[in-house]
Amino acid sequence: MQKYPHVNIANKYARDIVSGKIPACIYTKLACKRHLDDLERSFQYKFNKDKAEKVCKFMELLVHVKGEWAGRNFQLSPWQCFVVCNIFGWVDKITGFRRFTEAYIEVPRKNGKSFLAAAVGLYMFAADGEAGSEVYSGATSKEQAFEVFRPAKQIVDKLPMLKKAFGIETFKTSIFAHSSSSRFQPIIGKPGDGASPHCAIIDEYHEHKDDSSYSTMKTGTSARKQPLIFVITTAGVDTSGPCFGLHTSVQNILKRTIEDERFFGIIYSIDDDDDWTDLENWKKANPNYNISLYDDNLKRDLLTAKQDVSQQNIIRCKHLNQWLTVDTAWLDSLKVAKCKDNNLTIDSVKELPCVIGVDMATKIDISAVVLLFYDDKKIYPFCKFYVPSATMNLPQNKHYQKWAFDNLIEKCGDEIIDAESIAEDVLKICSSYDVRGVCYDPWQITFWAEKLAKEGLTMIEVRNTVQNFSEPMKELQAAIYSKNFSYDGNQVLTWMLSNVVAHFDKKENIFPNKARNENKIDGVVAIIMALSYIIRLRSSQQAEAPQVYFL
Numbered sequence: 234m235q236k237y238p239h240v241n242i243a244n245k246y247a248r249d250i251v252s253g254k255i256p257a258c259i260y261t262k263l264a265c266k267r268h269l270d271d272l273e274r275s276f277q278y279k280f281n282k283d284k285a286e287k288v289c290k291f292m293e294l295l296v297h298v299k300g301e302w303a304g305r306n307f308q309l310s311p312w313q314c315f316v317v318c319n320i321f322g323w324v325d326k327i328t329g330f331r332r333f334t335e336a337y338i339e340v341p342r343k344n345g346k347s348f349l350a351a352a353v354g355l356y357m358f359a360a361d362g363e364a365g366s367e368v369y370s371g372a373t374s375k376e377q378a379f380e381v382f383r384p385a386k387q388i389v390d391k392l393p394m395l396k397k398a399f400g401i402e403t404f405k406t407s408i409f410a411h412s413s414s415s416r417f418q419p420i421i422g423k424p425g426d427g428a429s430p431h432c433a434i435i436d437e438y439h440e441h442k443d444d445s446s447y448s449t450m451k452t453g454t455s456a457r458k459q460p461l462i463f464v465i466t467t468a469g470v471d472t473s474g475p476c477f478g479l480h481t482s483v484q485n486i487l488k489r490t491i492e493d494e495r496f497f498g499i500i501y502s503i504d505d506d507d508d509w510t511d512l513e514n515w516k517k518a519n520p521n522y523n524i525s526l527y528d529d530n531l532k533r534d535l536l537t538a539k540q541d542v543s544q545q546n547i548i549r550c551k552h553l554n555q556w557l558t559v560d561t562a563w564l565d566s567l568k569v570a571k572c573k574d575n576n577l578t579i580d581s582v583k584e585l586p587c588v589i590g591v592d593m594a595t596k597i598d599i600s601a602v603v604l605l606f607y608d609d610k611k612i613y614p615f616c617k618f619y620v621p622s623a624t625m626n627l628p629q630n631k632h633y634q635k636w637a638f639d640n641l642i643e644k645c646g647d648e649i650i651d652a653e654s655i656a657e658d659v660l661k662i663c664s665s666y667d668v669r670g671v672c673y674d675p676w677q678i679t680f681w682a683e684k685l686a687k688e689g690l691t692m693i694e695v696r697n698t699v700q701n702f703s704e705p706m707k708e709l710q711a712a713i714y715s716k717n718f719s720y721d722g723n724q725v726l727t728w729m730l731s732n733v734v735a736h737f738d739k740k741e742n743i744f745p746n747k748a749r750n751e752n753k754i755d756g757v758v759a760i761i762m763a764l765s766y767i768i769r770l771r772s773s774q775q776a777e778a779p780q781v782y783f784l
Contacts (some may be wrong), residue, residue: 243318246311260500263487285322298387312520330459334499344521351385357432358417366415366431371735378419389659430541439469439476468554502554563735573722582606590763596649601755606764619645672762701744
C-alpha cells in the first residue's frame with residue numbers, strides 16, 4: 234500500500250495538467266506548474282507529505298449527505314486532492330505553520346465545491362488542533378451561508394463516531410466541539426466585533442458587493458498562528474465587485490507578475506481563444522467532468538446556450554467560469570511574454586528616434602514616463618514609474634514596495650506626486666536621446682507642459698479620448714502579436730499590460746480600461762499616447778515635428 238496515496242494523486246494530477254494529458258486552461262496549468270516548481274526550488278517553505286495526507290484522510294472519513302452518493306464516504310477527486318494537499322501540505326521550514334493563509338478556488342457549479350468547503354471547515358473546526366477554533370461560513374444571504382454550513386452539520390449528524398471523538402454537539406445555526414471549545418457557524422455579512430476566525434469560508438464571493446466581509450474576516454485572523462481564508466466561487470458578471478478584483482490578483486500571482494508566497498489560487502475555465510460551443514473545451518473548465526457532471530446534462534445546457542441568447546451568458550458563466558462583460562481582456566499574456574528580450578538595453582536603441590509619453594495619473598498614485606524608441610517596424614518602450622511615499626507605504630501596496638527595492642518604481646514626493654521632479658527627469662532624458670516629442674494629457678498638467686515647452690521641447694497634447702486612443706491601441710496590439718514590440722521585461726509594465734481591458738463602442742473603436750481602480754495601466758496609456766504621434770511621424774516621414782501639436 235502506498236504511504237502517501239493522496240499526495241501521489243495530487244502530484245500526478247499536476248504533472249498531467251502541465252503536460253497536457255488532462256485538458257486545462259492556462260491558469261489551471263500555471264497553478265499546477267507553481268506547485269511542481271516549488272517542489273524543486275529551495276526557499277522558505279517545504280512540502281510536508283504527512284500533513285497533507287492527514288487532512289485528505291480526515292476528509293475521506295466524511296460522508297455524502299445528498300444525491301446518488303448519499304451515505305457513502307467522500308472520495309476526493311484528483312483536483313480536490315491537489316487543492317487540499319497544496320493548502321495543508323506546504324509549511325514554513327522553521328515554524329511548521331502553514332504557508333498559505335488565503336486560498337481562492339474558482340470552479341464552475343456542480344463540481345463538488347460546496348462539499349469541499351464543508352470538509353475544509355470541519356477539519357479546521359475539529360481536527361486542526363486549534364483551541365477555541367472559530368470557523369465561519371460567510372455569505373451575503375442566509376440561503377447562501379447555509380450552502381456550506383448545512384452539509385457540514387448534516388455530515389456531523391450522520392457520524393456518531395465523529396461527534397464522540399471531538400465532543401461535538403450540533404444546533405440549528407451552529408456546531409460546537411466541547412473538547413476544544415470550538416465552533417462552526419454561518420454568518421451573513423461580516424462578523425461582529427471580537428470574532429477571531431481560525432477559518433473563514435466565503436462561498437460564491439462573486440455575489441458580494443464589497444470586500445467588507447473578506448477584509449473583516451482577514452483582520453480577525455491576526456490573533457491566529459495559521460488561519461485560513463478559504464474563498465470558493467464560480468465566476469460572475471460584476472467586474473466592479475471584490476471577487477473580480479481577487480480573480481485578477483490570482484491571475485497575476487499565477488503569472489508571477491505579482492509575488493505572494495502566502496496566497497494559493499487556482500482558476501478553472503476555458504482559454505480566451507477556445508471555441509465555447511465545442512463540448513471538448515468544457516472539460517477544461519469542469520474538473521469533475523464524468524464524476525459529478527455528465528455529458529447528457531452538459532449537452533442539453535450547451536444546446537440551450539446556442540439557441541437562447543438570453544441564457545448564453547448565464548450558462549457560459551456558470552459552466553465555463555467566464556466573466557462576461559462589455560469590457561474584455563485585451564492582450565494574450567503568452568504573446569506579451571514572447572516580446573520580452575532580457576538582453577535589450579536602452580543603449581542598444583539609443584541611436585533611434587524616440588517619442589516620450591507621460592501619464593501623470595492622479596496626484597497620489599503612479600505616474601508614468603515612457604521612452605518609446607522606434608524604427609520603420611518595431612517599437613521599444615523603456616519605462617520610468619513614480620509614486621508618492623505615502624502611497625508606496627500603504628499596506629495594500631506591498632508590490633510597489635518590492636518594485637521600488639528592485640529600482641522599477643521611484644519614490645517621488647511625500648503625500649502627493651512631485652511633478653517638478655518628473656519634469657527635471659524629462660529634460661535630462663531629452664538631452665540624452667533623439668526625442669521627437671513629448672506626449673501628454675493636458676488634464677491638470679497644462680502648467681507642466683508649458684514649462685517644458687519654454688525649455689524648447691516639442692510638446693504634443695493628446696487628450697484622453699476614443700478618437701485619439703483607438704488607432705494607436707490597435708496598432709500596439711498588432712505590434713505585440715507580430716513581435717514588433719520588444720521590451721526588457723519590466724515587471725511593472727508587464728503587470729499594467731495584463732490589467733488593460735478593451736472597451737469597444739458601436740463603431741468598433743477601442744479604448745483602454747481597467748476592471749478595478751487598483752489595476753493600474755498608466756504605463757500602457759503613456760505608450761499609446763506616444764505611439765499616436767509616432768504613427769503620424771511614420772506616415773509623414775518628417776524628421777522635424779512642429780513646436781506645438783494638438784491631437
